[in-house]
Structures are given as structure tokens and as C-alpha cells.
Amino acid sequence: MPRPTDGPDRPVPGDRPPPQGRAHEPDLRHHGDAETRDEGAALTDLAVNVRAGTPPEWLRARIAASLDGLAAYPDGRAARRAVAARHGLPIECVLLTAGAAEAFVLVARGLAGRRPVVVHPQFTEPESALRDAGRPVARVLLRPEDGFRLRAGDVPADADLVVVGNPVNPTSVLHPAGVLEELARPGRTLVVDEAFMDAVPGERESLAPLVGRLPGRLVVLRSLTKTWGLAGLRVGYVLAGPEDVRRLARHQPLWAVSTPALAAAEACCAPEALQEAEAAAKRFADDRAYLAARLAALPSDRRLAPVEPAEGPFLLVWHPDAAGVRERLRDRGFAVRRGDTFPGLGGEWLRIAVRDRATTDRLVAALATL
Structure with missing residues (x-):
């Protein structure tokens, strides 16, 4: 598979210049929801990695019931206990956040050192948050010819903050836990974005059970957005050592997580919910x-070659004219995620969310006509 080209000629939003030596930067603020914002089109959404048909009715009911308590300030104790019990950790190791995106901001403000490194391609908000906090971010770019697989030696030894996704958005690669454990060392904060880990059967390769047990700092981020369809509610959490939770909490505004979001967090950690997930x-x-x-199975000129093995609820696919494919699919009623806004990918990449088989059949029928 050809190696990707550089990102598009689009500067990162903001008033800071791009990092030295990079004349042009991918648009780190572009996300999948931008692909579906077309008031004149009814698009089948394959761009956003949120499970279709969610939230389920029982979860809607729990959230609706919480509205009776809106006159009171949010009380996160029950939700924190539920998250702690779900992961077998003390409650002091849990910080509830307004989605994983807020957690990245808290890490950038509260834990980032002098030499932060982000492993790409991956979700771009961690780098954006670090830049916004004035941190000089270095990148480790994983290569398509290696299947975007990480080796511990890829990360510079002097990195004192390392951010890596698992499974990775957008590549759908699931790194072995043992490889990530090798990144842990005294004086380093290892941040693992596990926003899609609950979409992996058995949550294998999760580092959540190792919080407080590895050298240095381990910070695991989770989101309830993807599996439960709660992007509009903004709810996630951090798992870390008690002192790190306190440090992060000092950078969080009071009552950052709403009462409905707390109700959702508690409900999604119940045993029945975990079975459904x-x-x-x-x-x-x-x-x-x-x-x-x-x-x-598509003809070679229309074939979208996926990165495999894939473990997330999406596929990263390659095509020499991916940008054209994306536009022609849009004309046929399908929104897919462009890949060139992720560092390390170019205009030959697309990300496609996994949907039911009937939707896949319609997508493939559309691709056959391009």
C-alpha cells in the first residue's frame, strides 16, 4: 500500500504559527460531524463513529428521569462509585468529565511536561489541547507499510508525556497491551485514549486494570459517547492514580458534568448495560x-483497501482517488470521513463507520456505480 502524502494545504485554526519545519498542517479541528452538516441533503452517516439506533430506550428513560433533579447542583458521587466498581478501582481513581474531549484539555493543563509526544495518526483533539496549552508537541508517525502498528522503540526515550489511542481512531488498530506497558516509565505520563475500547469484545488489551500499577503515571480515558449514542450529552471519565485525579480536577470547573450525564454514566456501568455493550x-x-x-469483492478500480486487522467500529480504507470517491458517494447519499485531516495520512484515505449489513450492501451498490 503506498505511503500517505502530507496533509492538505490548510493551517491549523488559531493564532499560533504551525510547528517549525511544517509549512502546512492538517486541520486538527475537523471531525466527522462536519461531513454530515448539509441542510440540503439527507445523508446516510458513515462518517461519525457512534453506534446507530442509540441511545436505547431504557437509557433514554434513565436520562429523562434525571430531569426532575435539575434544580439541584450535580452530585457525581453515585456515578463515580459506579465507574470505580465497573473497573475494580478505588473511587479516588475516577474523574468524570464532559466527554473525553474535556479530559484531553485537563491533561494538557495539569499533567503535560516539557516533551509531550502524540502518536499519529489518531484522534486530533489531544494534540490540539496540548498546543492550546502552549506545549511544543512532537509527533510519532506510524506507517501504513507497517500496518500502523506501534513499537515501543518508536517513542523517543526523553518523552515525558505520551498520548496514544487504543483501539486507534482512525486506523482501527488495536495495540497489544504489552507494547503499551513498555512505554510506561518513571518520570513519564502515559495517556491511553480508550474511547472505543468498549466496542472491542472482552475489552482485551485495555490498560484500565493496570491503573496505579505501572511505573510513572498511567492515565486512561474513556467515553460513553460511541457505544451508547450520547455525543450530545458529553460524558466520559478518566482513570488515574488518586494524586493525578486531584491534579486534573483542579483544572476542571465546578459541576462540569451535568445531572443527566451523571445519570447516564451510572446507568451505563450497570451489569446489564455491560452485557449489552x-x-x-x-x-x-x-x-x-x-x-x-x-x-x-469490488472491481479493482473501485476497491477500497482496508487497514487490517481492524478492531474498532470503523475501517480506514485507501484509494488513489479517495477525495473523489468521497464526493461521488456524497452525491449518492453517503457521508464518509475524509482522512487527510489526520497527521500521517493524506488524501488517499477515508474512514468508514461500521453499520448493519443492509446499509453496507447499499454502500457497496453505490460504490459499484462510481
């Missing part, structure tokens, strides 16, 4: 395999 993860795996097989 596991069943959804297994469906994702089956539907992802079906999507990859259907794409592989």
Missing part, C-alpha cells in the same frame, strides 16, 4: 468483517 461489540466485529469482505 459486549453484545454490541460482537455485532460490530461481525458487521466489520462483512464490510471488509464486501469492499474487497
Whole structure:
């Protein structure tokens, strides 16, 4: 598979110049929801990695019931206890946040050192948050010819903050826990973005059980947005050592997580909810395999080559004219995520969310006509 080109000729928003030596930068503030914002089009959304048909009715009911308590200030104790119990950790190791995006800001303000490194391609908000905090971010760019797989030796030894996704958005690569453990060392903060880990059957390779047990600092970030369809509610959490939780909390405004979001966090950590999430993860795996097989069966000039093995609820695919494919799919009613806004990817990449098989069949039928 060809190596990706540099990103588009678009500066990062803001008044700071791009890092020295980079004349042009990907648009780090571009996200999948931008692909669907077209008032004149009814698009099938394959750009946003949120499980379709969510939130489920029982979760809607729990959130609706919480509205009776809106006159009181939010009380996060029950939700923190639920998250702590879900991961087998003390409550002091849990910080609730307004989505994982807020957690990146807190890390950038409260834990970042002098030599932060972000492993790319991955979700761009961690780098944006570090830059906004005035941190000089260095990048480790994983290569398509290596399957975007990380080796511990890829990260500079002097990095005192390392941010890595697992499974990775947008590549759908799941790094072995052992490789990530090798990154932990005294004097370093290792931040693992596990926003999609609950979409992996068994949550294998998660570092959440190792919080407080590795050298240096380990910070694991989780989101309830993806599996439960709560992007509009903004709810996630941090798992870290008690002192790190306190340091992060000092940079968080009072009552940062709303009462409905707290109700959702508590509900999604219940045993029945975890069983439902596991069943959804297994469906994702089956539907992802079906999507990859259907794409592989297309004629060579229309084939979208996926990065495999994939473990997230999406596929990263390569095509020499990915930008043109994206526009022609849009004309046929499908929104897919452009890849060139991720550092390390170029205009030949697209990300496609995993949906049910009927939606995949419609997508493949559209691709066959391009």
C-alpha cells in the first residue's frame, strides 16, 4: 500500500504559527460531524463513529428521569462509585468529565511536561489541547507499510508525556497491551485514549486494570459517547492514580458534568448495560468483517483497501482517488470521513463507520456505480 502524502494545504485554526519545519498542517479541528452538516441533503452517516439506533430506550428513560433533579447542583458521587466498581478501582481513581474531549484539555493543563509526544495518526483533539496549552508537541508517525502498528522503540526515550489511542481512531488498530506497558516509565505520563475500547469484545488489551500499577503515571480515558449514542450529552471519565485525579480536577470547573450525564454514566456501568455493550461489540466485529469482505469483492478500480486487522467500529480504507470517491458517494447519499485531516495520512484515505449489513450492501451498490 503506498505511503500517505502530507496533509492538505490548510493551517491549523488559531493564532499560533504551525510547528517549525511544517509549512502546512492538517486541520486538527475537523471531525466527522462536519461531513454530515448539509441542510440540503439527507445523508446516510458513515462518517461519525457512534453506534446507530442509540441511545436505547431504557437509557433514554434513565436520562429523562434525571430531569426532575435539575434544580439541584450535580452530585457525581453515585456515578463515580459506579465507574470505580465497573473497573475494580478505588473511587479516588475516577474523574468524570464532559466527554473525553474535556479530559484531553485537563491533561494538557495539569499533567503535560516539557516533551509531550502524540502518536499519529489518531484522534486530533489531544494534540490540539496540548498546543492550546502552549506545549511544543512532537509527533510519532506510524506507517501504513507497517500496518500502523506501534513499537515501543518508536517513542523517543526523553518523552515525558505520551498520548496514544487504543483501539486507534482512525486506523482501527488495536495495540497489544504489552507494547503499551513498555512505554510506561518513571518520570513519564502515559495517556491511553480508550474511547472505543468498549466496542472491542472482552475489552482485551485495555490498560484500565493496570491503573496505579505501572511505573510513572498511567492515565486512561474513556467515553460513553460511541457505544451508547450520547455525543450530545458529553460524558466520559478518566482513570488515574488518586494524586493525578486531584491534579486534573483542579483544572476542571465546578459541576462540569451535568445531572443527566451523571445519570447516564451510572446507568451505563450497570451489569446489564455491560452485557449489552459486549453484545454490541460482537455485532460490530461481525458487521466489520462483512464490510471488509464486501469492499474487497469490488472491481479493482473501485476497491477500497482496508487497514487490517481492524478492531474498532470503523475501517480506514485507501484509494488513489479517495477525495473523489468521497464526493461521488456524497452525491449518492453517503457521508464518509475524509482522512487527510489526520497527521500521517493524506488524501488517499477515508474512514468508514461500521453499520448493519443492509446499509453496507447499499454502500457497496453505490460504490459499484462510481
